[in-house]
Amino acid sequence: DYIKAFAPATVANVACGFDIFGFAVDEPGDVVELRRREQPGIVITDILGDEGRLPRDPARNAVTVVMLRLLDHLKMPDFGCEVLLHKNMPLGSGMGSSAASAVAGVFALNELLGQPLTRKQLLPFAIEGERIACGSAHADNVGPSLMGGFVVIRSYQPLDVFSIPVPAELYCTLVHPDIEVNTKDARFILRNEVSLKNAISQMGNVAGLIAGLMQEDYALISRSMVDVIIEPVRAILIPEFNEVKQAAMEQGALGCSISGAGPSMFTLSKGKETAERVGQAMKETFALAGIDSVTHVSAI
């Protein structure tokens, strides 16, 4: 009658794959605790770590809305439980914060109910949480947070999601500067049209990154971690973006770009030592501009 679930942070887009690529990291991540209760309905007992910013009303909180949708789908209006949410990462961080909460919630509920749905079947519910949290139903954070590893959203309508293997020695450095970027704003500033020239570059890089990851070809991964469409527009939201990226590349990162909608930045590196050295250099570069940051290194 009790369950505690962890769902990890994620890096969405992975440079060239806007809304179609994402991978999970080891930490940080959000935790949801559910406890059954006699009375019907879902109640939020507390949310820790959000500085009081998330709605406590179950009809408005993305985690509980997603859970209510699942109960609705399963035709279980009489089910009752208490929800305790531990937010272990900042809102608006570009680390898939809202996705991790929604995934932890819907996963925990499905477990408590004896797994009526498979993990993959939970995905459309978690995506709805993103629509509530930031106004767009993208799956490149919830997909990897739910399934783990590197995930591709080949199509949204119909939803077609698959996982690909990555080299064992591939490490991610995720650096979160102490500033906030609202995902809705970061999507609003994007242009709706893409030139044919840029579309061709981007498609080449998407194909190259997939092949590089699957064939463990680090040089190809490196050449393909280029985003000519989104990054040039969003980089202006991140102070010191170019300097931090340059510092990462000088220390041997394979590539460096914005994590999700930012302001977090991520790199991929071959080997943990390089990933740690890269993180140190990125942190120091932010610090030179007076910006505090937190660094996480993990395998993918």
Ligand code: HSE
């Ligand atoms: N693909 C989404 C975006 C991820 O870049 O807006 C948001 O975390």
